[in-house]
Structure formats: C-alpha cells, structure tokens
Amino acid sequence: MSLKNLLKNERVAFILEDLEKRYPNPPIPLDHKDPYTLLVAVLLSAQCTDERVNQVTPKLWQLADNPFDMALKDVEDIQAIIRPCGLSPQKSKAIKRLSEILVTEHNGVVPEDMALLETLPGVGHKTAGVVMAQAFGVPSFPVDTHIHRLAQRWGLTNGKNVEQTEKDLKRLFPKERWNDLHLQIIYYGREFCTARGCHGLVCPICTTCYPNRKHPKVIKKP
Template structure:
C-alpha cells in the first residue's frame, strides 16, 4: 500500500473497531482528569483507577489538595510508582491552580505545561479529553504503532506527533489518539506483535517477513 492508502485503511479499521472510544481514566472534571493523567505516567490506567477514588476522597479539587501534605498524598498514590515525584507535583500544581487560575484548570497548552509534572503529552490529553480541543498526544505505544504502520520515521514522540497530525484529519485526532491506544493493547502490543502479526500490520505490509524494528522514543 502507498502511504495514503495505509492512512485511509487505518482510519477505516480503527473507526470500525472503536467507533466511540471511551476515556480510560475515571474522572469527573478537568482537575481530576489532570491528576489521573499525571498518575498514569509509567503506570497502567487500571491501576490509576484503583488509586484515584481514595485520593479524590482526600481531596478532589485544587483548593482542598493544596492543603494536603505531600506525605499524605504519597501514601495513597504509592501503588502508581514514582510516588515521591508525583505527590510533590500534585500538591504544587494544585497550589499553582489556586494562585494563578482561581482553582480552574486552564484550557491552554502553554499554561498547562507550566504546571509541575505536566509535560506535553499530559497537557495534550487534558486538552483533548477535558476540553475537546484537537490534540494528538503521542506516547511510546502510539510511537511504536506509527512506526510499524509506516506513518513516521521519527526518532522522537515529538516528530511522530507532527507526522500523525499531518497525515490525519484534525477532526479525527482526539478519537484517533484513543483508538490507537485501544488497538495497541488488544492487537499490536510490544510483545504481542512484531509488525507482522496483527490485522493492520499484516494488511499494510503483507510481504513483510522480518520483525519491524522500531526506534525507541
């Protein structure tokens, strides 16, 4: 397939499999989503969803969370990993939301990225899922799929994000981010497919015989 044909095929397949992909992290508003996404770094969504009920019982808004001690936050989120850094970030970003944004999560990429523990990908997820603004957050898993499907040769998630945004319609970015994630988990995981096994890989590259080596982000 030519690249344009692959793009059309991938769009069709992902839409057929996941027509309305749900947001995997449990939340009730932009703030609880922001905290959940921060916690999901190097942690599964499933584990985050088991931890956040207790955390949000302790504090579910910036005003309340800013008053909590880092130690109390850390005690709850320890199962998510990287708890020393994440607990400090949650407490500090809550303070900053209160001080600079009246306790409201800003619907602005630049302002989000100024918050502790909030990188470009986290900010993109919040923009897409909390505010329905077009974004295509790319993590290492999406980076791997994009390489296997011949959509990018980028050596970084930043370059892969640029390539995917150029290839796919802007109105599809938010859904595609989730569709990539769900497809990767179900059909094209790091260990479950080597670029030759899953339906999309085998359809896009039917003559590929050797595993597709992907460049780590």
C-alpha cells in the same frame, strides 16, 4: 503471487476506516469527573497502567478532589495513597504544587491553554495534550510510547522521537479525528499490536498494510 504493500495514503485510509469500525466511540480510559481530576489522573498514569490509576484515584478523591483542598494536604498523605502508581515522591509533590498554582494563579480552574498547562509541575507535553483533548475537546494528538511504536510499525513516521511522530500523525490524519484516533490507536495497540505480540507481523493492520513484510519491524525508541 504476493500482495503489494500499501502506499502511505492507502495505509492512512485503511487505518482510519478500520479503527473507526472497531472503536466507534472510544471511551476515556481514566476515570475522572472534571478537568482537575483528569489532570491528576493523567499525571499519575506516567509509567503506570490506567487500570492501576483507576484503582488508586477513588481514595485520592476522598482525600481531596479539587485544587483548593489538595493544596492544603501534606505531601506525605498524598504519597501514601498514590504509592502503587510508582514515582510517588515526585508525583505527590507535583500534585500538591500544581494544586497550589491553580489556586493562586488560576482561581482553582484548570487552564484551557496548552502552554499554561505545560508550565504546571509534573505536566509534560503529552499530559497537557491529553487534558486539552479529553477535558476540553480541543484537537490534539498526544503521543505516548505505544502510539509511537504503532506509528512506526504502520510506516507513518520515521520514528526519531515522539515529538516528530506527533507532527507526522497530525499531518497525515484529519484534525477532526485526532482526539478519537489517539484513543483508538491506544485501544488497538493493547488488543492486537502489543509490544511483544506483533512486531509488525501479526496484527490485522500490520499484515494488511505490509503483507510482504518478512522480518520484525525494528522500533526506534524515543
């Protein structure tokens, strides 16, 4: 006798409970000391691992760890340090320019405002969401490609794009859990439900939610 696949509300309840047990106090993976250094670290993490960013940022903070000092540095000097993170020409220009804007328009303070953050060079919706959640504690649910993948495997979204996935997850999960869930799902994906290691058939959450699943879950890429 085969087990039944869980209904969506059952999946949501199980995922909340399971992730809270596994990662009760999920740490912020990017090393930082204030909203500005977090903003730059998140910008650097685009198409780069958090581990690599954490290896690079100590040297970058030696060059400049605040917008006033960073705005005065040459793009070439910034790029030389962040090159291991990839996309260094674009990222170095963005770091210098956003630092200049923070100084001239925000008195050197990272704005606690999603819309204003998204106007800064190199800062997209996901980056702004991470800063709002992790620097300011404002409920946010930034969705990257990894969360997008797991949300599809767990039947929580139809997977059209990361924007739709974010809306679906915000609808399903309580607002007070969004910030922790964002991190918990990332940590779970790295440990159990990797891009090539699960396909919806192997990890504890996938097999509990879909015990009858016989074929790999085809993921719609954003």
